[in-house]
Amino acid sequence: MFDIGFFELLVIAVIGLVVLGPERLPGAIRTTAYWVGKIRRSFQSAKEELEKELDVDGIKRQIHNEQVLKDLEKTRNQVSESLESLSTPLDLVEPVKEQKEAVKEKPAE
Secondary structure: OOOOOHHHHHHHHHHHHHHHHHHHHHHHHHHHHHHHHHHHHHHHHHHHHHHHHHOHHHHHHHHHHHHHHHHHHHHHHHHHHHHHHHHOOOOOHHHHHHHHHHHHHOOOO
16 A cells, blocks of 8 residues: 555654654554554445445456357357358369369370
């Protein structure tokens, strides 16, 4: 969230030690950690409640289903095009006749 590294935490700890002193620093850290945790939990619960109200999972599921249906339709179109190209009459009779005539015309040795 805030992207605080180790060096920044060390500087904050040193400043806190100087300002608060060694006696009050552990209590201040404990209190700060308590409030940060409480704020995080409240934000998390608000986020979950908002997602529940908006039915985010249902929307994601619907988008996924629509994508699957589009893919199925695309595949169905490809298969039907392939079947149509196979169902056209194949003109194989002429080449066979030409081969037979070429064999008949060859002189016998």
